[in-house]
Amino acid sequence: MAGTSIEWTRGEDGRPGKAWNPTTGCDKVSPGCGLPRFAGDATGGCYAMAMAWRLKAMSQAKYQADGDPRSSGPGFGLTVHPDVLTLPLHWRTPSRVFVDSMSDLGHARAGRGFLARVWATMAATPQHTYQILSKRPERMRRVLSSAEFQDQMQAALGQLAEDRQARHGRGAIQQAPPWPLPNVWLGTSIELDCYTRRAGELRATPAAVRMLSLEPLLGPLPSLDLAGIDWALIGGESGPAARPMDLGWARDLIALAQQTGTTVFVKQLGSRWAREHGGRGKASNWDDWPADLRIREFPDARGRQRMLRIPARRAGVRSTRPGTPPVKDPRCQLLTADTRGHLAERQDPSCKTTSASGTARPAAPRRRPGPGARLSSPAPSTGRCAPAGRAASARPPARPAGRSS
Ligand code: SF4
DSSP states (O other): OEEEOOGGGOOTTSOOEEEEOSEEBOOOOSGGGBTTSSTTOOSOBOHHHHHHHHHHHTTOGGGOOOOOTTTOOTTOSOEEOGGGTTGGGGOOSOOEEEETTTBOTTOTTSOHHHHHHHHHHHHHOTTSEEEEEESOHHHHHHHHTOHHHHHHHHHHHHHHHHHHHHHHSOOOOOSSOOSSOTTEEEEEEOOSGGGTHHHHHHHTSOOSEEEEEEOSOOSOOTTOOOTTOOEEEEEOOOSTTOOOOOHHHHHHHHHHHHHHTOEEEEEEOOHHHHHHTTOOTTOOOGGGSOGGGOOBEEEOTTSSSEEEOOOSOOOOOOOSSTTSSEEOOGGGEEEEEOTTOOEEEEEOTTSEEEETTSOEEEOOOOOOOOTTOOOOSSOOSOOOOSOOOOOOOSSOOSSOOSOOO
8 A cells, every 4th residue: 555656646736646456466458458468569568467576576465366377467366455445544634546556446356245345435535536447347337337236335334334433432434425426536448449438338337527548548549439528548658668659649639638628637658759759767747748738637526627737847848859849839828727726738729839940830730530530650559459368478578567457
């Protein structure tokens, strides 16, 4: 249990969020999870799986169960951890909490009864905001839509209150929380166009805030429908073997989000972009990015209203490879304030940016790509949606890459 440096779990004051893993381990389901299961994706993959390999070697108790070598790995077998279920009850400071950063709560081996206890803890701690991503949104829809599950959660909530009363002499736990829980943001991940159906599953699931993680973005998403989606996270893959993300794909998604009123958070441009521009890491410092991509918005806890966050640093775009990246043109920046007085910079879509060499170029196109739209290189990593069923490689990625779920 620890804090996490993931940018989109930070609080409004910039404080890091927390990670809470009631389950650990998983099995790969699609190319965003990387090798070994998906032929054609010889690189990248689930950072959690690579990290579990190391944590097992370090004798960490939570990472001793091995997963199926065809789809998982050492230390990454799906394991439930009832002993950490009540941890958030002890966190007094309201926090954003990334649930299952090392797993996928939608995994079939996380039983409904256990999930009901996870939801009961979240219901009992309305001071926290929980962020859940799953690449198995169809199961999440089935579970969360069922009246039986709500009854199970209610029973688990009653048990929590009894335990608290017995141990601490107090049982101040809300016993009839609204449904869906207002402090739970539910999401799914989409990396390729053939997985955009996951957004439909998410739309059909009861949730106070619906979020999409479009990371690692491995291709354009011309079929994506953002209607009913509150938050879109966009990011390129990280790690030494990261697959490329074309900035045009991200720009198309930003334009689409502006049409539907979906808040957008561009997390990182990915390790390939960083290396191509003479830098290191995963290009998560937006001071280095083209100005039109520097968008980091959070949805309001009530879902629809926009709330914008001030960037950590306001310096102009720094060129890490002289001559090519654009430099910030102050005439293109719009400063906007939300109802709480928070300020944020946005790119004026009608404006032009200027390259370091002084050549003006038009602002990013703001259009929704039609079916079969052709975007600039590189080509998507793979268009395949079905697992190849290849055997696992004997070694994990050299370093954690991509992200879980
Ligand atoms: S990326 Fe997510 S769904 Fe894929 S293996 Fe990792 S935890 Fe599981």
